[in-house]
Amino acid sequence: MTTQSADREPRAASEPSDAQPITPAGTTSPVRKHRRRLPFVIRRNSRSHVGLIGVGVVVGLAMVLWGGGFGQFNQGQLTRVMIYAIAIAGLNIATGYTGLVSVGHSAFFGLGAYTTGILVVRHGWSPEATIPVAFVVCFVVGLVVGLPALRIRGLYLAMVTLAFGVAFPEVIARFSDLTGGAQGLTIRRAMLRPPSWSGFSLSEKGQWLYWLCVVVLILVLIVVHNVVRSRYGLAMMAARDNEIAASASGVNLAVVKTSAFGLSGALTGVGGSLFAMYLGSLVANDSFTLLNAIALLTGLVIGGEATRFGPIIGAIAVVYIPYYTSDLGQGQAAAVLFGAALIIIVFIAPEGLTGAFFRVFRRVLTVIPVLRKPQPPAD
Template identity: 35%
Template sequence: MRFIKRTTYMHDIQLFRYRSTLVWYLLLGVVVLAAPLSMGAYGMSLLTLVGIYAIVALGLNLLTGFTGQISLGHAALFAVGAYTSAILTGTHGVSFWLALPAAGILAAIVGIFIGLPALRLKGLYLAIATMGLGFIVEEIIVHWSSMTGGVNGLAVSRPVLGAFEFSSDDSFYYLVVSILFIMTVIMKNLLRTPTGRAFVAIRDSDVAASSMGINLAAYKTIAFCISAFYAGIAGSLFAHFMYFIGPENFTFLISISFLVMIVVGGVGSVHGAVFGAIFITLLPEFISFTRGYLPEVIGKQVGLQEATYGLVLILFLRFEPMGLYGRWLKIKFYFEHFPFYKKDTFKRERKFYRTEH
């Protein structure tokens, strides 16, 4: 067992609680940087996707896990980022290094546009409004073909830095990993600022939060805006990574798969975002791998992946609502406090009165 003595308030919000944690993260950093040495091209492209999805999941987790709002249209914000970057670099010849932040900022502006009306109200208006945004953006992509290429999609080139082009999978992987690293550090730091604390307060009880002087609508909109920014950045990276984007990359099901990511990874944890991204990237691989071993009736089905999404969501929400990260915490707790782990240690508080609306 390990005890920490807290002597200042800084101990509560420091990034690494134990010095050993820092060592483990440095080790993880080395593994991540050395990954291209041992992985083939296919493995690297999967890892790059994990990085891109992790950025979306980080943003979505800020909104859902830390602020308690639900977005069913993150694919739309992802699309805004992807198309902004693709159109700026392709049609207008803008450098990727300007298009990347532009993609994030435009997604954030769309976020404000949707968030402001929906978040003035209590309840699930954001979920419904973002769902609408998703369908509207899908139609805009299809019908505004002079700009977006319509159903034919858009070809996108890889970014260039000076004379160096990020054309190999390894180099693009390093680009994504470094952006993911920056975004994670920003998120970690944001969460320990007063703004981040306000988000958590809103999630836990919006009545209590507003009594503490938090402007609910403003903070919820800020959270949605930051979340949209993350989705936009990830969208831009996605476009440049895939070389090609079309409307089928940004459907309602993609929005759902983003939510699957944070539920499976762990709602309200930064680690969970990465776990979820790994899960969502490997799941299709795993399914196509198991198809051969399943009985013919099930293995041949087209909808197997969607069915798995649904099933996984239900099972996680029912049996492990804290996701993979929660499971990891429990295992860690078990060994740290060896004989003292009880089943109820992590029991969640349930509220049986009428919810706040």
């Protein structure tokens, strides 16, 4: 028979909850305030919960406005962070939420970039108008590439996507009349002029692209949030955790897998479209190789798979860790330092930095859902 600790013993029915010991003189001892134990518990959608969300939104807006006042170089670094965050958010849909390991998302990144470059250079489109086209093109290609996921998974699917990523630079070189081939495709600065309604001039192209990336990143995060919270998102996670159980529960695995891969490729393609505006010069053998695919996967692992804000944290790591390690060493030394930093991060936080943060955060504050009272039966 087990015994309970003193602080968990049940009180007698007649004893008040704040009862104090009685002194010999017949007076009660001073009331002692009990220290509140962690974690603090608040209910979802309560006043406290809404207030915390409001504080987070204000802090996020303050950081965005702060970055808008940076110099050209630092603001360009933040723009790269947002571009990679969009691309990693797309990869997170397939790999994080659906369990489809992809090592070839650099091809979707490059496809979105070349879609923007070809439409701007060859057909005179405005750069921002090419973003929806890049989304659609990469979505269709993603559906096609996702078809093997209906039959294979795990390492075999990773090998298929790896072949897609390796073949992309060769395909670009094959259609040199359209893509520029090995020489690359250069978007002249005048073609990247901000639209007149934006209020930015050509000399302020960096600021225009910064704010454009801010808007697109917010839209992508909203889309991912709504998709994950929907019934389709539950179907994705069910297919990731146990395909047999998901299929027995009525989940159409074929539709879920192919559409998830299509949406994943489309969001990564949007990041590639913005990357073309940022870079201005597209060379498939330099910017869209297997190393780029590894960088996207690395950012996803560091930030945290199947998390809302993991892509942002991962993008910060992908952009700034190589930048700061390059100051400590050149060439192969920088690569070794970069790899060592990644190993340390993964060792300390195997669930990703976002997962580690929320693991610590839940020790201080826990948000619980609101339990709805059962409705009485209708007469």
